[in-house]
Amino acid sequence: MILAAYREWASEQVRQALQALGLPQSLPLEWRDLPFAYTWGIATPLAMQLAAQEKKINPDLDVPARAQEIAQRLAEHLAGILKGDPRFQRVEAVRGYLNLYFNPSHVARSVIETVLREGPSYGRGAPKGERVMVEFSQPNTHKAFHIGHLRNAVLGDALSRILDFAGFETIRATYPGDIGAHVIKCLWGYLRFHRGEEPAERRGAWLGQIYAEAEARLEEADAYRREVVRFLLGAFREEGITPWVREFLLNRLSEALVAHAASGPIGQKDTTLMIRAMATGELPDLDAIVDKDWLWSLWEAMGQWLEELAEKARGRRGKGGEADRQAVAALQAHYRAIGHRPEEWNYEKEIRALFARWEARDPELLELWRRTREWSLEEFRRIYEELDISFDVWFFESEVEEEGKRIVEELIARGIATDLRPHGPVVVEIDRLLGQEGKEEYRTLAILRSDGTTLYSTKDLALAKRKFEGFHIDRSIYVVDVRQSLYFKQIFKILELWGFPQASKCYHLAYEMVTLPSGKMSSRAGTIVLYEDFAAEARERARRIVEEKNPELPPEQKARIAEAVAKGVMKYSMLSVDNNKVIVFDWDAALNLEGQTGPYLQYAHARACRILEKAETPVRLEGDRLFETLEPQEVALIEAIATFPDLVQSAAERYKPLLIANYVFDLAKAFNEFYRDCPVLTAPPLIREGRLALVAAARQTIANALNLLGIPAPEVL
RNA sequence: GCGCCCGUAGCUCAGCCUGGAUAGAGCGUUGCCCUGCGGAGGCAAAGGUCGCAGGUUCAAAUCCUGCCGGGCGCGCCA
Numbered sequence: 001m002i003l004a005a006y007r008e009w010a011s012e013q014v015r016q017a018l019q020a021l022g023l024p025q026s027l028p029l030e031w032r033d034l035p036f037a038y039t040w041g042i043a044t045p046l047a048m049q050l051a052a053q054e055k056k057i058n059p060d061l062d063v064p065a066r067a068q069e070i071a072q073r074l075a076e077h078l079a080g081i082l083k084g085d086p087r088f089q090r091v092e093a094v095r096g097y098l099n100l101y102f103n104p105s106h107v108a109r110s111v112i113e114t115v116l117r118e119g120p121s122y123g124r125g126a127p128k129g130e131r132v133m134v135e136f137s138q139p140n141t142h143k144a145f146h147i148g149h150l151r152n153a154v155l156g157d158a159l160s161r162i163l164d165f166a167g168f169e170t171i172r173a174t175y176p177g178d179i180g181a182h183v184i185k186c187l188w189g190y191l192r193f194h195r196g197e198e199p200a201e202r203r204g205a206w207l208g209q210i211y212a213e214a215e216a217r218l219e220e221a222d223a224y225r226r227e228v229v230r231f232l233l234g235a236f237r238e239e240g241i242t243p244w245v246r247e248f249l250l251n252r253l254s255e256a257l258v259a260h261a262a263s264g265p266i267g268q269k270d271t272t273l274m275i276r277a278m279a280t281g282e283l284p285d286l287d288a289i290v291d292k293d294w295l296w297s298l299w300e301a302m303g304q305w306l307e308e309l310a311e312k313a314r315g316r317r318g319k320g321g322e323a324d325r326q327a328v329a330a331l332q333a334h335y336r337a338i339g340h341r342p343e344e345w346n347y348e349k350e351i352r353a354l355f356a357r358w359e360a361r362d363p364e365l366l367e368l369w370r371r372t373r374e375w376s377l378e379e380f381r382r383i384y385e386e387l388d389i390s391f392d393v394w395f396f397e398s399e400v401e402e403e404g405k406r407i408v409e410e411l412i413a414r415g416i417a418t419d420l421r422p423h424g425p426v427v428v429e430i431d432r433l434l435g436q437e438g439k440e441e442y443r444t445l446a447i448l449r450s451d452g453t454t455l456y457s458t459k460d461l462a463l464a465k466r467k468f469e470g471f472h473i474d475r476s477i478y479v480v481d482v483r484q485s486l487y488f489k490q491i492f493k494i495l496e497l498w499g500f501p502q503a504s505k506c507y508h509l510a511y512e513m514v515t516l517p518s519g520k521m522s523s524r525a526g527t528i529v530l531y532e533d534f535a536a537e538a539r540e541r542a543r544r545i546v547e548e549k550n551p552e553l554p555p556e557q558k559a560r561i562a563e564a565v566a567k568g569v570m571k572y573s574m575l576s577v578d579n580n581k582v583i584v585f586d587w588d589a590a591l592n593l594e595g596q597t598g599p600y601l602q603y604a605h606a607r608a609c610r611i612l613e614k615a616e617t618p619v620r621l622e623g624d625r626l627f628e629t630l631e632p633q634e635v636a637l638i639e640a641i642a643t644f645p646d647l648v649q650s651a652a653e654r655y656k657p658l659l660i661a662n663y664v665f666d667l668a669k670a671f672n673e674f675y676r677d678c679p680v681l682t683a684p685p686l687i688r689e690g691r692l693a694l695v696a697a698a699r700q701t702i703a704n705a706l707n708l709l710g711i712p713a714p715e716v717l
Numbered sequence: 718g719c720g721c722c723c724g725u726a727g728c729u730c731a732g733c734c735u736g737g738a739u740a741g742a743g744c745g746u747u748g749c750c751c752u753g754c755g756g757a758g759g760c761a762a763a764g765g766u767c768g769c770a771g772g773u774u775c776a777a778a779u780c781c782u783g784c785c786g787g788g789c790g791c792g793c794c795a
Contacts, residue, residue: 032737045737045776052775063775095738096775140795180795397795425793440719440791449793456795485721486790512722513789545757565757576743577730580722582788589729589744593757596730596743603757611754654734662731665742676750676759695754717757 003642006107007031007042009087010100014044017077023050023070034099040635041089041101047071048096067096074098104635105627108694111642113621115697123644123704125167125652133171133467134160136479137389140177141376142186144208145383146521147529147585148481148514154574154710155511156479157389158657161708166652171471173393175463176380178373180397180456182211187368188347188354189214204379205532207372212523218351219524221344225286228299228345231338233278235302235331242320245309245327252305253278256298266290296345303340306332359453383531387567388710393471397459400466404458407465408448416497421450430493445490460491461498468502475505477655482510482580509655511579517586529585538566541591542599550716557716564712568598571711575661596665598711601702604668604675606717608699611680612692613715619696626690633674634694640670641701648708657709664705671698 011029018025027049031042047070048063055061071093078100082088089101115122136156139149156172164170189210190197199206235241236249261271270289277284289295310332313325357365384390408426411417417428430442447457467476478488488508496503514529515521521528542565546558553561573590577583593599612619630638644663651659680691703713 030735030737034738043738048737048775055775061775067775097738138795177795182795420793427793443719443791446793451793453793455793482722483790484795487795510722515788549755549757581730582723584729586729592744594744595757597757599757600743603755607755607758614754658731662742665731669742672758673760675754679753681754717755 004646006087006102010042013078013082014046014074014098017074017081021073021077023074024053027053040104040107040639041099043097043099045097047074047093047098051096064096068093071096071098104630104638107642108627108630108634108638108690109621111638112693112697115641115700116619116621116693119700120704120707122700123648124165125645125649127169128167129169130474131169131171131472132163132475132477133173133393133471133473134163134477134479135173135175135395135467136160137380137384137391138175138177138480139376139380140180140182141204141373141380142183142207143211143376144205144523144528145380145531146514147531147534148521150531150534150570151511151514151574151583152479152481153384153387153389154571155509155579155657157387157710158571158575158660158708159477159479159509159655161710162648162651162657162660165708166648168475168652171393171473172391173395173467174391175395175397176377178377178396178398179369179401183369183373184351184354184358185214185218186211187365187372188351189217190368190372191354192350193217202379202532203375204377205530207375208530212526212528216524217344218347221347222286224338224341224344225348226283227338229286229295230283231334232295232298232302233274233283234281235334237281238331238334240323240327240330242324242327244316244320244324245313245331248309248312249305252301256301260291260294267294270294292345292349296342299345300340303335306335386535387571388712395463395466397456400459400462401454403466404454404462405448405452407461408458411447411461411494411498414498416494417447421448421452423450425450425455428490428494428497430490430497433497434493442490442493443486445487445494447494457487457491461494464491464495464500464506468500474502475507476502477507477509479509479511482512484508485510507655509579512582514583514585517584534570534590535566537587538570538591539563541593542566542569545593546717553716561714561717564714565593565599565602565717568602568706568711569593570598571709572598572601572661575657575709576665578658579656599717601664601668601706601711602713603717604671605699605702605706605713606715607675608671608695608702609715611695612699614681615692617692619693620689621693623686623689625686626693628686631674631678633670633677634691637667637670637674637694637698640667641697644701644705651708660705660708664702664709667698667702667705671702674698 010031014029015025027046029044029046031044034041034043048067050070051061051063051067054066055063075091075093075098078091078098082091086106087103089103091098091100093099118124134156136159137149137153139145160170160172186207190207193213194210232253236246236253257271257274260267270291273284273289306328309328310325313321313328316324354365358369408417411428412419412426416433417426419426425446426448427444427446429444431437431439431444434442445457446455447461449455464476467473480488485508488506492503492506492508495506513520516527516529518527539562542562543558546553546561546565550558550561569591574583576596640663644667647659647663651657674694678691680688680695682688683691706713
């Protein structure tokens with residue numbers, strides 16, 4: 001903002017110089033920062049561009065030499081006309097660049113004045129008159145809140161803060177997943193293994209454990225079922241089997257299959273699947289087999305067949321008899337090893353029954369859902385509070401289900417969606433609708449299950465409508481992990497086909513996953529890093545260092561500082577990596593308190609506070625002789641301070657909190673270098689006054705920038 | 718198969734949108750700096766075929782094309 005004014009002034013001077021020297025003025029003038037440290041000015045490659053242009057007419061031209069010549073002439077001319085201007089310091093031509101240096105004291109004053117005048121608003125952009133909704137943090141209730149969710153929440157929060165500060169009217173929305181398969185599974189696990197239990201605290205996390213346990217048991221049950229079916233279909237071709245045994249088993253099996261096929265259309269379908277599987281030797285899709293009770297009866301029958309076989313084998317004579325007996329014994333051993341576990345066989349059936357109760361709105365189940373849902377939500381609220389993250393709107397998946405179903409009907413009626421029920425789901429064949437059949441760009445999205453129950457997409461369509469119509473937003477940002485990129489592309493396209501003009505203003509801010517050195521986090525393998533544990537460890541490490549550095553502080557202040565440092569270290573480790581980069585979570589790297597970390601920034605802020613506190617004099621900017629001499633470190637610091645407003649706009653435009661994260665680090669670094677080399681309190685009066693004002697401005701800017709990241713800036717660390 | 722993302726120092730990452738001077742940090746390693754406002758700091762050294770190959774350009778880590786490695790997506794999951 002401030003620098004922009006200087007840049008404009010410089011541009012005007014260069015334009016006049018070009019005219020005076022009879023050089024072409026057609027090229028757009030570009031300015032860039034000087035690459036050298038501790039200098040203050042801007043540079044333009046204009047002369048190189050002019051020389052390149054001349055080369056088109058004169059191909060033999062030595063471009064670098066000619067560029068330097070032009071730059072030299074411009075520099076000489078500018079030096080002449082700018083002499084005496086208070087803003088100007090010097091101008092030079094280097095390697096074809098035209099470098100223009102500003103009068104440091106002049107700029108210093110205007111920068112610092114601006115910061116001190118605007119205070120917490122320094123860097124705030126003018127109102128844009130545009131309403132933006134940022135949807136972020138969509139954790140599932142009944143599941144654990146882990147560090148992947150943390151990345152999302154921290155990123156969305158920072159983005160919201162940045163957009164708001166940049167001048168957009170920002171609405172922050174969260175969208176917990178409070179219904180769906182995961183909820184049913186969790187409730188099943190609760191009812192089956194933990195009915196009536198309720199821990200006194202951390203009930204949300206406990207529920208997450210129940211969910212993980214349920215998943216594990218279901219997976220185990222699934223493995224069991226597969227083994228059973230594999231044995232049923234493959235026993236006759238096991239190693240060491242004899243023709244006599246094989247024939248017997250195949251006979252019994254075919255009899256059973258024929259009988260089942262005769263039982264009706266379902267039996268026929270199941271039998272077909274089984275026969276095909278037997279032929280190919282591949283396991284059939286278990287979910288496709290409808291009558292699982294029949295499968296189970298087959299399993300029980302298999303036990304009897306083997307008994308029968310064993311009985312008959314006892315009477316077999318000769319060489320073959322021994323082989324037969326051995327084969328049967330092996331089969332029986334295998335059969336017993338797989339075992340008889342009717343409960344596990346039926347887990348899946350129980351889940352389906354629970355789903356049915358849910359769909360029928362069984363009051364008892366609804367009551368349990370409401371109660372347990374609240375356990376999770378109270379934990380989410382506590383986490384958000386802990387992290388200083390707030391929401392203007394709470395959407396719930398459960399609240400948009402019914403509307404979603406209505407929308408699907410509307411889309412069918414308008415020919416956008418294709419109804420394949422009852423043999424398939426309701427789908428939107430997007431590529432076909434766009435007239436690009438054969439292309440695989442948008443593909444096909446299912447928006448309602450064949451049984452009429454809702455999908456994630458059903459609810460998202462309803463949610464989008466609610467955002468547009470209920471909140472009159474101009475723009476809609478979805479902070480969701482990168483795996484859903486195609487999905488959101490599809491949803492936005494459907495919104496467009498549906499006729500929402502805001503569809504083009506929907507943006508999926510994708511971010512990469514948080515993984516572990518060992519790979520993906522998995523609840524099955526028990527490798528999920530809970531937010532809770534991360535935060536506890538962060539607090540503990542922060543507490544230890546506060547204890548070490550400031551043992552004399554009152555305990556409650558130590559606790560407050562540790563809290564702030566923990567927040568800083570967690571958030572910064574999530575924000576200082578670009579969105580599209582996987583964060584491989586490493587405890588020591590994530591919780592390091594030195595180097596490019598949150599506490600480094602907070603430390604710089606605390607140091608500035610300390611100087612201001614010790615000065616015991618108000619910060620003033622009076623008299624003309626301030627900033628007459630400036631150390632390079634002072635110039636660098638002022639420059640860093642001055643770029644903040646531009647950076648805010650850029651971060652908002654590009655949806656990149658990372659820019660702010662990197663910026664605060666550079667700023668804090670500049671401050672620490674200044675701190676080291678430029679004493680404030682012990683300096684002579686005039687210099688002391690100027691530096692004190694600079695410290696105040698630096699402190700303010702660090703605080704403002706940290707605030708955009710949601711990181712607290714304590715006065716004492 | 719189709720699509721998206723990543724590949725820069727021993728490790729973790731900025732820089733790429735919008736091409737520009739000697740490619741920057743942090744961690745780690747080595748050596749310094751507290752009788753100065755807080756050493757959670759600062760200074761210095763070592764460390765680079767910017768994945769590879771073409772192309773565009775006066776100029777390429779940056780733009781384009783092709784390849785090679787790695788990750789992810791393409792469900793009646795969310």
